[in-house]
Amino acid sequence: MSITWYIHRLRAMGPAEIAHRFVEKGKKLAARGRMEGWSRYRTSGPLPVLPGLADNLASAPDRVKQDIVAAGRDVLSGRYSALGADWPLRDPSKPFPPTIWRLDPVTGGLWPGSEAYCFDISYRHERTLGDIKYVWEYNRLQFLQPLAADAALTGNPDAIEAIEAAIDSWYEVNPPFRGICWNSGIELGLRAISLLIVTSLCGSRLSDATVEKIRTILHAHQVWMARYPSRFSSANNHLVAEVAGEFLISLAMPELPLSGRLQAKGRRILTEEANKQILADGVGAEQSPTYGAFTAEFLLLCCFAARAAGQPLAKGIKERLALFSTFIAWLSDAKGRTPGICDDDEGRVITLSRHEPAYAASVSAAIAGYLGTPAKGPRPPEIELRDALLQAPAGGPAPPTGLRTFAEGGYTAVRETRNGRDLHIVVDHAPLGYLSIAAHGHADALSVIVTVDGKPLFVDPGTYLYHSGGEWRDWFRSTRAHNTLTLAGVDQSTMSGAFNWSHKAVASLDGIEDGENWRLVASHDGYRNRFGCLHRRTVASTLHGFSIHDALTGNPDQTTEIVFQLSPACEVEINGQEIRIRSEKRWLATLSFSHPGQIESAAGGPAGTGGWYSPRFGIKLPAPRIVWKGALPPEGLLTNVHLVPE
Structure with a gap:
């Protein structure tokens, strides 16, 4: 483990967290030499079932x-x-085969297995074996969910045989607390939910031996999650996943020794975290729309199961879920796609185990199904398992129009017709991220994301990779990769690890005017300590589009870059200080600047030299990146974006 990583991590902790970490470390060391085995967790009892799921699947549309x-x-x-x-x-x-549970599909390498104690496996800085995300993803067992649904709907014996083969193999290869599958509580929570969905949908078709193994696995998962909870700076979506896993196991297996206490704990913490991790205006506190949806889906499943069991959770959780649904409606396009703001590792809770391009909108639709209300915004055309299990509505309205500010979460969305084109703008004046390390935040304050007629124009670059990303992880989080201003090539906030920030820019919304001639002013202080200035950005409507005005208080003698990262589908023509942009052979917009500067446009290349866009985890595509570079004049720089009429 890197000493530098430890130093930066300690700096993000307060005294109480440091004390907690030492106690936790002692517990982990004490458990290191114990070979507990499965026998300790075998218990007799009925089939674990989350009520209501099978009934909803049976009544789903054809x-x-x-x-x-x-x-x-x-x-x-x-x-x-x-x-x-x-x-x-x-x-x-x-x-x-036994090796499938340790295989990295990108490198072909095998991670340590049952010969290693789970907490002895260093994965954060491993480079030769690949990104641990891939192995963890397979071990979530989410591919069993569509198999269980198929078996429940059709009685398919091949699906049952595959489920039993997977359970037998996983049980044999991954004994308690040995190997890579046991060292992260969020992974245990997700795996437990997959197994509960299997038993809830088709458990009566499984052999007694398989049911016993599932019960044993669930019991061990419950104990291990309760032993090492995420707390303090780690208490983000990981905490919700762990508590959701504990709560749902306890609901389905009330006879387990810890179930009574963990049910009560779950009711309390799920309510608390709903109010912390979904802000009062509906924005997810981690700033990522997809991480917000991930947290919301855990909460939603727990609410559904508790209500179906006749023991509903607190009303306040439903209220926060409804607010989140409204926020996603404002971010969505007509197909439910949302911008890739901040991190997105494609985490899902209820899934058909395939790529899902509009996850947040799908969760939003499922929220409407649970609440029994109309959808707040468009639902994706793709079908998901959660649609059936949570009875999501089949359709939804068009995206809302006008201007809407989410002041606490830090976003303003504008959707209007301008110069004959459908214009959608999202302006980021949000905090960097959640808790002291802001793990999934990006240095993107005052970034502007734009679509025209549903076609992406200015895009958020996305995520690409986590642990194995190296310089690419840094690039996709950096200020220079986003549609904002960079001073002297320095990020607004300071990275101190792949999931940690030591200095965090603070953004604020300074003014907002609604109506046809809308206008917003926002600023951030990320350059105050280093260069003695604030970056202030004004985004305003114009007759033929909109404008962006960037100014620096104090006018530091430093080179400024203003970036516009385009979609990979875009092409660029530069004519002096004017730039024309088209997509799919149709002209979308022209950019012009009030002050001459060095204009560059490049796609691809080494990190930091050109434009890149990550449409999903693990994939990056070259995409045009426009840069205005120069000394910002005292009056600031005005960028006019003229929408080209059809």
């Missing part, structure tokens, strides 16, 4: 059932893809 069955059959073909990678095609005669 078109939804057909898509679910098709997804299950796709899993049976031996194909598995996730996070932009394809796993080796499985041999139908031996679909789950």
Whole structure:
């Protein structure tokens, strides 16, 4: 483990957290030499079931059932893809060999297995084996969810056989607390939920031996999550995942020794975290729309299961879920796609185990289904398992129009017709991220994201990779990768690790005017300590589009870059100080600047030299990146964006 990582991590902790970490470390060391085995966690009892899920699946519309069955059959073909990678095609005669649970599909390397104590495996700075996200993703067992749904709907014996083979293999290869599958509580929570969905949908079709193994796995998961909870600076979506896993196991298996205490704990913490991690205006506190949806989906499933069991959770959780749904409606396009703001590792809770391009809008639709209200915004055309299990509505309204500010969360959205084109703008005046390390935040204060007629124009660059990303992880989080101003090539906020920031820029909304001639003013202090100035940005409507005015108080004698990262579908023509942009052979906009500067446009190249866009985890595509570079004049720089009429 890197000493530098430890130093930066300690700096982000207060005295109480440091004390907690020392106690936790002692507990982990004490457990290191114990070979607990599965026998300690075997208990007799009924089939664990989350009530209501099977009934909702049975009553789903036929078109939804057909898509679910098709997804299950796709899993049976031996194909598995996730996070932009394809796993080796499985041999139908031996679909789950022992090594599959340790395999990195990108490098072909094998992570340590049962010979290693889980907390002895250093994964944060591992480079030769690949990104641990891939191995964890497979071990979430989410590919069992569509198999279970297929078996429940059709009685498909092949699906049952595959589920039992997977459980047998996982149980054999991953004994308690040994290997890479046991060292992160969020992974245990997600795996437990997958197993509970399996038993809830098709458990009566499974053999007694398989049910016993699932019960044993769930019991061990419950104990391990309760032993090492995420707290303090780690208490983000990981905490919600762990508590959701504990709560749902306890609800389905009330006879376990810890279930009574963990149910009570879950009710309290889920309510608290709903109010912390979904802000009062509906924005997810981690700033990422997809991480907000991830947290919301955990909360939603817990609410559904508790209500179906006749023990509903606190009303306040439903209220926060409804607010989140409204926020996503304002960010969505007509197909439910939202900008890739901040991190997105494609985490899902209820899934058909395939790529889902409009996850946040799908969760939003499921919230409407649970609440029994109309959808707040567009729902995606793609079908998901959560649509059936949580009874999401089949359709939704067009995206809302006008101007809407989410002041606490830090976003303003504008959707209007301007110069005959449908214009959608999202302005980021948000905090960097959540808690002291802001783990999933990006240095993107005052960034502007724009679509024209549903076609991306100015895009957020996305995420690409986590642990194995190296310089690319830094680039996709950097200020220079986003549609904002960079001073002297320095990030607004200071990175101190792949999931840590030592200095955080503070952004504020300074003014807002609604109406046809709308206007907003926002600023951030990320350059105050280093250069003695604030960056203030004004975004305003114009007759033929909109304008962006950038100014620096104090006018530091430093080179300024103003970036516009375009979609990979865009092409650029530069004519002096004017730039023309088209997409799919149709002109979208022209950019012009009030002051001459060095104009550059490049796509691809080494990190930091050109434009890149990550449409999903593990994938990056070259994309044009426009840069105005020079000394910012005292009056600031005005960028006019003229929408080209059809």
